[in-house]
Amino acid sequence: MSHDLSLRQALAADLPAILSLQAQLGQDDGTVLDQNHALDIFRRMARYPNYWIRVAELEGVVVGSYALLVMDNLAHLGSPSAIVEDVVVDAIFRGKGIGKAMMHDAMGIAHEKGCYKLVLNSNQRRLDAHRFYEGLGFERHGVSFFVPKEGFRA
Numbered sequence: 001m002s003h004d005l006s007l008r009q010a011l012a013a014d015l016p017a018i019l020s021l022q023a024q025l026g027q028d029d030g031t032v033l034d035q036n037h038a039l040d041i042f043r044r045m046a047r048y049p050n051y052w053i054r055v056a057e058l059e060g061v062v063v064g065s066y067a068l069l070v071m072d073n074l075a076h077l078g079s080p081s082a083i084v085e086d087v088v089v090d091a092i093f094r095g096k097g098i099g100k101a102m103m104h105d106a107m108g109i110a111h112e113k114g115c116y117k118l119v120l121n122s123n124q125r126r127l128d129a130h131r132f133y134e135g136l137g138f139e140r141h142g143v144s145f146f147v148p149k150e151g152f153r154a
Contacts, residue, residue: 004058004059005056005057005058005097005098005101006056006057006058007054007055007056007057007101007102007105008054008055008057009052009053009054009055010042010052010053010054010055010065012039012042012043014053014055014062014065015035015038015039015042016035017055017061017062017065018038018053018055018062018065019032019033019035019038020032021062021064021065021088021089021090022086022088024088024090024091025088045067048069050069050070050071050080050113051067051068051069051070052067052068052109053065053066053067053086054066054067054068054102054105054106056089056098056101056102058093058098063089063090063092063093063098064087064088064089064090064093064098064099064102065086065087065088065102066084066085066086066087066088066102066103066106067084067085067086068082068083068084068085068106068109068110069082069083069085070082070109070110070113070115071083073116076116079114079115079116080113080114080115080116081115081116081117081118081119082106082109082110082113082115082117082118082119083118083119083120084103084106084118084119084120085120085121087099087102087103087120089102099132100136103133103136104136106118119141120133120138121144
């Protein structure tokens with residue numbers, strides 16, 4: 001990977017690039033938020049303590065992004081935990097070490113914040129992603145459950 005890769009906290013000006021990357025994942029039929037709605041959410045996220053969108057930039061171009069949330073806990077003797085979400089690298093640049101650099105960035109922040117673990121979820125069908133994460137030291141652990149919004153009760 002080029003030595004010109006840098007990782008940094010996203011700026012509002014990065015939102016078009018981040019949304020373009022998200023569209024590549026094919027979630028929500030490739031539809032992404034409009035710029036104004038994305039900016040509202042970005043600003044709201046910025047008010048959370050320890051919640052960041054991070055971008056990987058290569059020669060001035062955003063080529064990857066991920067979100068990282070560090071949460072306080074009463075369990076584990078008060079040690080925080082971290083969650084990685086929305087990991088994406090531009091399809092043109094996959095396999096060049098950018099995802100690895102982003103996950104090492106997340107691990108470094110989690111370590112710096114004293115987290116007892118860093119977790120992420122991956123779709124069961126994304127076998128290449130699973131091999132990628134396992135190659136970085138992530139271990140399969142526990143069972144993940146979710147309730148789709150149709151199952152929420154008021």
